[in-house]
Amino acid sequence: MINITLPDGSVRLYEHGTTPMQIALSISEGLARNVLAAKVNGVVVDANRTITTDSTVQLLTWNDAEGKATYWHSSAHLLAEALEALYPGVKFGIGPALENGGFYYDVDLDAAGVKFGNEEFEALENKMLELAKTKSEYIRKEVSKADAFAYFTEKGDEYKLDLLEGLNDGEITFYSQGNFTDLCRGPHIPNTGAIKAVKILSVAGAYWRGNQENKQLTRIYGITFPKAGELKDYLVLIEEAKKRDHRKLGKELELFTFSEKVGMGLPLWLPKGTLLRERLEQFMRKAQVKAGYLQVVTPHIGSKELYVTSGHYEKYGKDSFQPIKTPGENEEFLLKPMNCPHHCEIYKSKPRSYKELPLRLAEFGTVYRYEQSGELHGLTRVRGFTQDDAHIFCTTDQVKEEFMKVIDLVLYVFNALGFHDYTAQISLRDPENKTKYIGSDEDWAKAESAIIESAAEKGLRTVTELGEAAFYGPKLDFMVKDALGRKWQLGTIQVDYQLPNRFELEYIGSDNQKHRPVMIHRAPFGSLERFIAVLIEHCGGNFPLWLAPDQIAVLTISEKYNAYAEEVYRELESMDIRGICDTRDEKIGKKIRDAEVGKVPFMIIVGEEEMNGKKVAVRRHGVGDIGAMTLDQFAAHFRAEIADQLAGKHHVQEVATAEEEE
Numbered sequence: 275m276i277n278i279t280l281p282d283g284s285v286r287l288y289e290h291g292t293t294p295m296q297i298a299l300s301i302s303e304g305l306a307r308n309v310l311a312a313k314v315n316g317v318v319v320d321a322n323r324t325i326t327t328d329s330t331v332q333l334l335t336w337n338d339a340e341g342k343a344t345y346w347h348s349s350a351h352l353l354a355e356a357l358e359a360l361y362p363g364v365k366f367g368i369g370p371a372l373e374n375g376g377f378y379y380d381v382d383l384d385a386a387g388v389k390f391g392n393e394e395f396e397a398l399e400n401k402m403l404e405l406a407k408t409k410s411e412y413i414r415k416e417v418s419k420a421d422a423f424a425y426f427t428e429k430g431d432e433y434k435l436d437l438l439e440g441l442n443d444g445e446i447t448f449y450s451q452g453n454f455t456d457l458c459r460g461p462h463i464p465n466t467g468a469i470k471a472v473k474i475l476s477v478a479g480a481y482w483r484g485n486q487e488n489k490q491l492t493r494i495y496g497i498t499f500p501k502a503g504e505l506k507d508y509l510v511l512i513e514e515a516k517k518r519d520h521r522k523l524g525k526e527l528e529l530f531t532f533s534e535k536v537g538m539g540l541p542l543w544l545p546k547g548t549l550l551r552e553r554l555e556q557f558m559r560k561a562q563v564k565a566g567y568l569q570v571v572t573p574h575i576g577s578k579e580l581y582v583t584s585g586h587y588e589k590y591g592k593d594s595f596q597p598i599k600t601p602g603e604n605e606e607f608l609l610k611p612m613n614c615p616h617h618c619e620i621y622k623s624k625p626r627s628y629k630e631l632p633l634r635l636a637e638f639g640t641v642y643r644y645e646q647s648g649e650l651h652g653l654t655r656v657r658g659f660t661q662d663d664a665h666i667f668c669t670t671d672q673v674k675e676e677f678m679k680v681i682d683l684v685l686y687v688f689n690a691l692g693f694h695d696y697t698a699q700i701s702l703r704d705p706e707n708k709t710k711y712i713g714s715d716e717d718w719a720k721a722e723s724a725i726i727e728s729a730a731e732k733g734l735r736t737v738t739e740l741g742e743a744a745f746y747g748p749k750l751d752f753m754v755k756d757a758l759g760r761k762w763q764l765g766t767i768q769v770d771y772q773l774p775n776r777f778e779l780e781y782i783g784s785d786n787q788k789h790r791p792v793m794i795h796r797a798p799f800g801s802l803e804r805f806i807a808v809l810i811e812h813c814g815g816n817f818p819l820w821l822a823p824d825q826i827a828v829l830t831i832s833e834k835y836n837a838y839a840e841e842v843y844r845e846l847e848s849m850d851i852r853g854i855c856d857t858r859d860e861k862i863g864k865k866i867r868d869a870e871v872g873k874v875p876f877m878i879i880v881g882e883e884e885m886n887g888k889k890v891a892v893r894r895h896g897v898g899d900i901g902a903m904t905l906d907q908f909a910a911h912f913r914a915e916i917a918d919q920l921a922g923k924h925h926v927q928e929v930a931t932a933e934e935e936e
C-alpha cells in the first residue's frame with residue numbers, strides 16, 4: 275500500500291499502482307466524471323497513470339488552470355484528428371494550449387492540396403464534434419526513437435521528424451485517440467467525450483519553429499468547452515473585448531496615437547488623453563501628499579556609472595537601449611530604465627537621521643526599456659512609459675506599517691476607479707534555497723511576516739507563492755479582474771535590501787550608530803500607460819466622471835441660444851466642471867449622437883425653455899434624460915456622483931449598451 279496525501283492534508287492508503295482516476299472514484303463518482311488530469315508530486319499527468327510511491331495528489335478539473343490547459347491541449351489533438359479525416363495527407367507541426375484559453379495547431383495543408391480559410395471552419399467544427407462523441411480514449415505509448423522515426427517517415431511528416439531529432443531515446447511517447455497518433459509528451463484528458471462545444475476562431479500564417487527561413491505553415495486557432503453555454507458566454511466576451519480594445523477606443527476617443535516616424539512603442543498623448551493622464555496624476559499626487567510622500571523630479575537619463583552601481587547595467591545593459599555618448603568627453607549615459615537609482619542619490623544628498631524615516635520620495639518618472647518590436651502592443655507593451663513611482667526608505671521595524679499604508683493607497687485607487695475584484699499575490703523566498711537571496715535571515719523573516727500580516731490585517735484575499743520573491747526582497751502584487759473577467763497585474767509593493775547596500779545608504783540611529791535603511795519600491799498604477807489601457811478596456815471608455823477628459827458637453831438646439839450656452843459653459847468652468855461647448859450649426863440629434871460616441875458623461879442641452887427659465891436640460895450618457903435643473907442643482911448632482919465614485923460606488927453601467935454601438 276502507498277500513502278496518498280490530498281490537498282486538504284488528509285492521507286489515505288491506496289494499492290500500489292493506483293491511478294488518480296481510481297482515487298477520484300474512491301471519493302465520488304461525480305468527481306471522477308469531472309477529472310481531467312492530476313498533479314502528482316507537483317507534475318501534471320494523465321489521470322490513468324499509475325502511482326507507485328507515497329505521493330501528494332491533486333485531482334484537476336475544469337476549475338483548475340492546469341485542468342483547462344490539459345483539456346485545451348487535448349482539443350488540439352482532436353483538431354488534428356479531424357483535419358486528417360477531412361484532408362488526408364495534412365502534416366502537423368505543434369499544437370499547444372494557449373495561456374489565455376484555447377489552443378492552436380500549426381499544420382501544412384499543401385500536401386493535402388487544401389487552402390484553409392473561414393469557409394472551412396464549420397466543417398472542421400462539425401468533424402471535431404462528431405469525433406468527440408465517440409469518446410475515444412487518449413492512449414499513451416512509450417516508443418523507441420527508431421520506431422518513432424519509422425512511423426513518421428512512413429507517414430511522411432517531416433515536422434514531426436524534425437521534432438524527434440531533438441528528443442532522446444527513452445523519453446519519447448505517442449498518444450493516440452481514434453485513428454490519430456501524435457508525438458507528444460502529454461498529459462491529456464481521459465477521453466474526447468468531455469469536449470462538447472467547439473469553435474474555430476481564426477487562421478494565420480506561422481513559420482515552422484518561428485524561423486522566417488522555414489516554410490510558412492497554417493496556424494488554426496480554436497477553443498472548446500465542456501458545455502455549450504460556456505462557449506456562448508465566451509463568444510460574447512470576445513465580441514465585447516474587441517469593442518473595448520484600448521487601441522480602438524484610444525483612436526475613437528482621441529486619447530493617444532503612435533507614429534512610425536517618432537518610433538515604435540513610443541505613445542503620443544493627444545490633448546484628451548493628456549487630460550485623462552493629468553487627472554490621474556493629480557488624483558495620485560493628492561493621495562500621496564496626504565500619505566506623507568514628498569514629490570521629486572529626476573532627469574530622463576543617468577550616467578552609465580549610476581546603473582553600474584545599481585546593478586541594472588550588468589543585468590539589462592546588453593539587451594536594452596545602448597549608452598548615449600557625448601561628443602569629445604569620455605562620458606556615457608543611459609536612458610533611465612528605473613527611477614530607483616536616482617532616488618537613492620537623493621537620499622544620499624545629505625546625512626540622514628532616524629528621525630527623518632520613513633522618507634517617502636515620489637515621482638511620476640518616465641523610463642525607457644527596449645522591447646522587441648514583435649512584443650509591442652498598444653499601451654500595454656511600450657518602450658517609454660511613466661511610472662507612478664515612489665521609494666520608501668525606512669527601518670526594518672517600519673516595514674509593516676509602511677506596507678499597510680501602501681495597501682490603503684492601492685485600495686483607494688482601485689475603489690475610485692471601479693476595480694472591485696482583486697487578489698494579492700505574496701511572493702516569498704524559497705525556504706529550501708536561502709542562499710539565492712541577499713539580506714540576513716532575520717531581515718527576511720521580519721519583512722515576510724510584515725507583508726503577510728499587513729495583507730491579513732487589511733483583509734486582502736491572498737495567494738502565497740514560495741520562491742517567487744526577487745533575490746533582493748519579498749513583494750506583494752495586486753491581480754485585478756476587469757469587467758470582462760480578465761486578470762491584470764497592477765500595483766506592486768517590493769521590499770529591497772540590495773540597492774541600499776549597493777548605494778551604501780545610511781542613517782544615524784537613536785543609538786548614534788550608522789544603520790542601513792530598507793527600501794520599498796511601490797507603484798499603485800504600475801505605469802500610467804498600461805494602467806490607462808486596462809482602465810479603458812475595463813470601463814469600455816466610459817470613464818468615471820471625475821476622470822473623463824470631457825465631463826460635459828453643452829449642446830445648443832439652435833444658434834439663437836449660442837450666447838446663453840457660452841454663458842452656461844463659462845459658469846460651469848468656473849465650478850471646475852470641464853468639457854466642450856458645441857455651438858456648431860448642426861441638428862441637436864447629431865450633437866447628442868456625437869457626444870454619445872465621445873462617451874461624454876453629461877450633455878447639457880439649452881433651448882428656448884431653458885434659456886427663459888435660466889435652466890438646463892440634462893442627459894446622462896448611458897442613462898438618458900434626467901430632467902431640467904438650474905446650474906447649481908446640476909453642480910450638486912455632478913459633485914455627488916464624483917463623491918460616490920471616489921468612495922467606490924459606481925452607478926454607471928460597465929457593459930456597453932446596444933444604443934452606444936450605433
Ligand SMILES: [Zn+2]
Nearest residue numbers: 449458459460
Ligand atoms: Zn499532446
Ligand SMILES: [Zn+2]
Nearest residue numbers: 613614665795
Ligand atoms: Zn524602484
